[in-house]
Amino acid sequence: MSHTPNLLLKNVRPVGNDFDGSEQLDVRIVEGTIAEIGNELNPKENEESHDAIGAYLSGGWMDMHVHLREPGYEHKETIKTGCASAAFGGFTEVACMPNTNPPIHTRDVVEFIKKEAESLPVEVYPIGCVSKEREGDSIAEMGDMKEGGAVAFSDDGDPVFNSQLMRVALEYSSMLEMPIINHEEDLKLSRPGYMHEGKVSARLGLDGTPGIAEEVMIARDILLAEFTGGHIHVAHISTAKAVDMVRQAKADGINITTEVCPHHFDLTDEEIERRNFDTNVKMHPPLRTQEDVDAMIEGLADGTIDAICTDHAPHAIEEKEVEFIYAPNGIIGLETAWPVSVRQLLKTGVLDLDTLLKKLVVNPRKILNLDIPKIEEGATANLTLFNTDEEWTYDEELIKSKSTNSPYLGKTLEGRAEAIYNKGRFVINEV
Ligand SMILES: [Zn+2]
Missing domain, CATH: 2.30.40.10 (Urease, subunit C, domain 1)
Known part of the structure; x- marks a missing residue:
């Protein structure tokens, strides 16, 4: 540099x-x-x-869903190494999720992250917690965090499971003109859930997390977004039914947007079997079926899915090199998002270059109300x-990431x- x-x-x-x-x-x-x-x-x-x-x-790419792990988990990633990874993948801006330690739940943590990234070529936009301590009970200081530089709110890593809290969050955030990004998962339906629940999980004898666990939460959030007028952004969408629900909600005029990760429009749950329980294909939401992969691609093509994000989730080797069921969820993604998108979306003719770039340059920033880079x-x-x-x-x-947990290695x-x-x-x- x-x-x-x-x-x-x-x-x-x-x-x-x-x-x-x-x-x-x-x-x-x-x-x-x-x-x-x-x-x-x-x-x-x-x-x-x-x-x-x-x-x-093109205008610089933005990844609106990454985990930079700092503060608290610097053995997995730091703001500096995460940004180096972003640059290698072509991203000039990232928005980072708040499941750090401490979580990004107060203005001072937001400001700490902005300051750490100040001298780096990649811009970092913190996403503040919906709830205090990210515990899911009471609402965090949203206005304060916005003033400090937060661009959205989420309890990602976990869902906002409490419907009353989600209602209040959508009401406050709409006054602030910011989205709530929800990790859509009904924890009672999903757990223990080590992979997608279906034919492959049955064959492997592993407890699965069914698509319905994601869809039930999206249904609730669509209703709450309609009721409050707030902006719900569905994080890392992964099932065919979920894409249908967002498509319909958009047609109904509900303030809803969504994003998809490259692994969810590329890989299926069969990878777990094929790779003999490689923990680099364990993530949440899990890899699902070919039908779901096809639905992601269709959703990208018809505009239901607004943005491509990576859910970049670094974990240290010793954390991932354990039995499949004990391994943490997530993979690094910043460095491979582009070639996977090229293979699955561009070379197949699903999207032309301009439309693909809109999902990396324009739409993430529209969702987060940020300036869109121009070539003029x-x-x-x-x-x-x-x-x-x-x-x-x-x-x-x-x-460039501090971690190497990638299925594309x-x-x-x-x-x-x-x-x-x-x-x-x-x-x-x-x-
Ligand atoms: Zn998540």
Whole structure:
């Protein structure tokens, strides 16, 4: 990473705003602002030059659902390593979930995170807790946290299980014009639940968590969003029925949005059997069936699913290298979101490049009421440089996260984020 307020990007193909990726141009950045977009621009004094050789350039990507683990679990990840992982994956901004220790439930924790990220090229937006101590009983100081820089509220890691609390949270948050992001899980229906409940769990003799555990909570949240007028954002959606419910709720005019993780539009519960109980395919919500995977892709295509997020959830090796049922849920995802999206959505023709980028650049920020980066002269340079066809292998030594719990480890992938530019800094990713 270098401090690079002045940079000339040669031979990029801008995509977004007035550009459709077909034209090869040069982009000059002066003092962190896009100063000039044109043909055959020449480097000036005190200006770094980078030849992108035809790579695409879009607004910086945002992941609205990551776990950075700091404060409290720095052996899994820190704000610094999580942001390095984000940059490697092409993300210039992330929103981090509050299941830290202490949880992000007061303004001072929000401010601590903002301060830790201040000098990093990736911007971090804290998501505050819905409940005090993230215990699910009484409402946290939402207004205070908003003033400190929180962009949404969630008790993620756990659902807001108490319906009365959810009602109050939706009422307060709508006054603040912020969303409530719920980890949709009826804990009485889901537990113990080590994987998706279905044919594979029956064959393996493992207790499963059924899709209905997610759908019951979404049904409740749709009703409460309708009743309060608040904005409910369904976290990491994973079942076909859930996608249908959100689609219908949107058609009914309810203030609802949702997101999906790449593993949920790529992998099924059969991976657990195929990989002989590899704990890197254990997450929550669990990998579900092919029918569910197909529904995620359909939901992305028809706009029901607004955003792609990773639910980046680092865990240390010693925590994951235990028996399947004892392993913690979650995988790292920031570094592989792009190639998995390219394979499943772009190369299959499900989404065109512009629509795919909307789910990484525009929609997450719309949901969180943040400024959307633009590719035009005079705009702040918040950019991702990427390709859709470079083959590379996701080797352990490339991993920037402090943890390595990924089902894509060792896999050959296609499409890569080559660099990001944000906050006056240019980060080139080497493979
Ligand atoms: Zn969650």
